[in-house]
Amino acid sequence: MKDMVSRTGNDTLLSIDGLTLDFRTNRGRVKALRDISFPVRKGRILGIVGESGSGKSTVLWSILGLLAGNADVTAGRIDYGDKNLLTLDAEGLRALRGEEVSVVFQDPMTSQIPVLPYARQMSDILYRRSMSEAAKRAAAVDMLRRVGIPDPESRVDAYPHQFSGGMRQRAGIAMSMLTGPNLLLADEPTTALDVTMEAQMIGLMRGLRDDFDTTIVVVSHNLGLIAEMCDDVVVMYAGEVVETGEVHDIFHNARHPYTRALLECDPARIADVTRKLPVIPGDIPDLTKPLAGCIFAGRCQKAMPACVTTAPPLIKRGTGAARCHLLEGPLADPSWPPAPEVPTVARDTGTATVRGAAKGEPLLEVRDLNVQFRTMGALKARMNGVARPFVDAVLDVSLDIRPGETLALVGESGSGKTTLGRTILNLQSAAGGSVRFDGAEIGNMAERRFKPLRRDMAMMFQDPVGSLSPRKSVRALISEPLLIHGAEGRDLDAEAERLADMVRLPRGFLSRYPHELSGGQARRVGVARALALNPRLIVADEPTAGLDVSVQGETLNLMADLQAEHGLSYLIITHNLPVVRHIADRIAIMYLGRIVEDGPAAEVFAKPAHPYTRALVEGVPQPDPDRRRPPSAAIEGEVPSLLRRPKGCDFATRCPLARDACRVEKPEHRQLTPDRRHACLFPLIDTQDNKNKTETP
């Protein structure tokens, strides 16, 4: 069955040739894919990398024939063995899907059937096989064991909602591997997961490839994931393949200006700590318009007049090919590509560079703050004899933010960081502790009394588009804070324009609606709303979530400029550690609602005291294929549920260095240096003596 004789050579499993595809929309035909060609080599992991709108997922879905109804394939072929998948009939495709080609989806939450146990879902996958039910079940159990589900014999009868996020994705991978497919397609397989989970998934998928000899095509925007996982890389931009090559070639010897720019924009690859991140100026081109020349010409730093008019040919170089005039022909530039350390993307060296230690009294002082969520009603709790029908979402958190300072709050999902941010802004009531702003207690204040304070404290929300009221124009959205807090005698139109200028949003966007904005533009609207009332503190919840690498720098630079200009303080809530390193003065690491370590960002990154901090710092996939971590580096397990908070140290269940004492005693916060604290019984940087003990448990 697996003996495929391909027309393009024996080592090619799948070959995409000249794939061109349009989407019919009411804005006209969107030329979503144009002349996509690349081979997928047998037994290798191919990564398709690109920003949103690059068409990378569309390529994946065209392989399976699972395109949206308004898609029109106008040219090209996808050869799998001797079949052209684009002309294969529905029955032929169905025979292929699941059996020979299968998929791992981005969100295991929505891609699994909530009302069927895994045993049933997995034996259904094997419906074509003439096996007994018991044999199917045994196969399912084996596969679950292989992907690292503990106790698979009983877990196979669980329903998806009984699994945690990471386990669900493991089960998803098990389902797709169950039929022993030749080709596994993975669409952003780790985007919905935390950093520590991501590292585990990368190890798992590489292991599966080695064991089952499966070819994997993975689509991602995450350069770290691509570098750690893939053998071959295809770089896509605005519906075209701009460069292909082996992973080392792409990451160390990128030949297309877009690939270069993309790599340079990744904060994880910028060694020196700067407030200013590089950005690719401009926007992705409108694919409904007629296209001419190089697709990247409008944003390229090296663009020449000919780039706008003449499409560059695909030029073979090294292990791959790139589509650029600089490489060959009359416009060739022998000095291109420059050495890796030479920047090709303009770096904004604007105002904000001063990074003096913020002094003075703290603007915000949080002391022993607790937030509890009720798990059951008071009556039910009494009847069941539950003494504490609560979970502690935030537990004894203390932090300070001084004027002009940026504090980053870092943690995985479920660590309570968002809850903490909302509680500080009085959007969530606290169960205990104090929040002082500018010296005055503001915790749990009645909304009527808190309202004047909302001028001084603003919030930026995680979803740039979703946090804007969908039926309001940008103009109404930007001027709304002024309306709420009394705008007597102010020209709202003029104010809206002033704010739009401040966040560098073109004034033409004022008459648009949120759904007509890109993530980066919507983010700027959010910043403008937060700034409208000249606040002193901004709580930013994942300010770069959902933004492409080339755009996130723009947002962060804007925030840094505004901080320098207005003396703002930021509390940045994020899980994105590479970004934190560049923008934060101090960081606080949260785990299960507690701050386990806090201190100056540079120190914490260089020498973490808490094993969890170290796991996070090391857990970020490095966008460099030469710095792949051994599979064992990832910490085991997942964040436990708040309902089952461990008795001793919260991290003891996953800590590679945990000892008996850790499982019994809850570590208190200890002062390491005047501005560093941690909550670990055996910190990584205490004394040499302590280190020795660590190594011999």
Added chain:
Amino acid sequence: MSALPSDPVVSDTTATSDALRESAGRERREKLVRFLTDWQGVTGLLLVVIFFASAIFAPWIAPYDPNAMDIPARMSGPTWAHIAGTDQLGRDTFSRILHGGRVALYIAAIGVSASLSIGLVLGMIAGYGPRWLDNLLLLAFDAVRSFPAVILALATVALTGPSLTVVLAIVILTTIPSYGRVARTATLALRHTEFILAERSLGASTGRILFQHVMPNVIGPLLILAAMEVPVVVSIEAGLSFLGIGVLPPQASWGTILNEGYLVIRDAPWMVIAGGIPLILTTLGFTFLGEALRDIFDPRMGRGR
């Protein structure tokens, strides 16, 4: 489509406001064009306009007085003199349909708009307010729903005597729960979205959140519902009129025409047919119009993103 910073139109302030005004105008024109190219929308609009016009101008259009009896021609089928035939008293059915439309319009316009507004406000309060208030309002909605409209009407009439006002009050009261429930569900879904939280973080009052930010997002389905409730309301009126507790006999209404025709359906089927056609056309008209309007005024369904 996107105006980049380098766009000359954007860099100049005076030109900007002109460009904005122009783009707003263009957007309005685009919406109009989209509406006019949607055959369902145009058909719906046409039917609704005919409904309104015929009801308003009935006294001038109708060839006969709705109550004038032409005894020799009673129970006649469609003829040149009586294009929709006559009833058992020889009254011209076409004239009665036109005049009956006035009653339908009156009940539909006032009944639907009143119950829509009340249902919307109550539903938003139930969805956004505290749990106990939600439970209380739901209980009220369910109580009204479970109570048969006819019994309620009979009880009311026993106290007040039959009149069009009673019909209207019953119509409003019994249709509030459907709007209220839809509005509540839609509000509940919005309650924990980030944009509502964002409004709260700016210090927006509850009233502002409900009327400025929740309402525009929940009213769409309610308008569709309202368009579809129009015929329901008209038939409640017809049912009550049939029982003698609504529109009183000499006055024409679509309900009374249908019911009178029903008695003689074996001998004069055209009466039921003629009485049913305007009801069907009105239903279609409001449904088409409602859907076309939603497609246009929901910005998320525009431009296809």
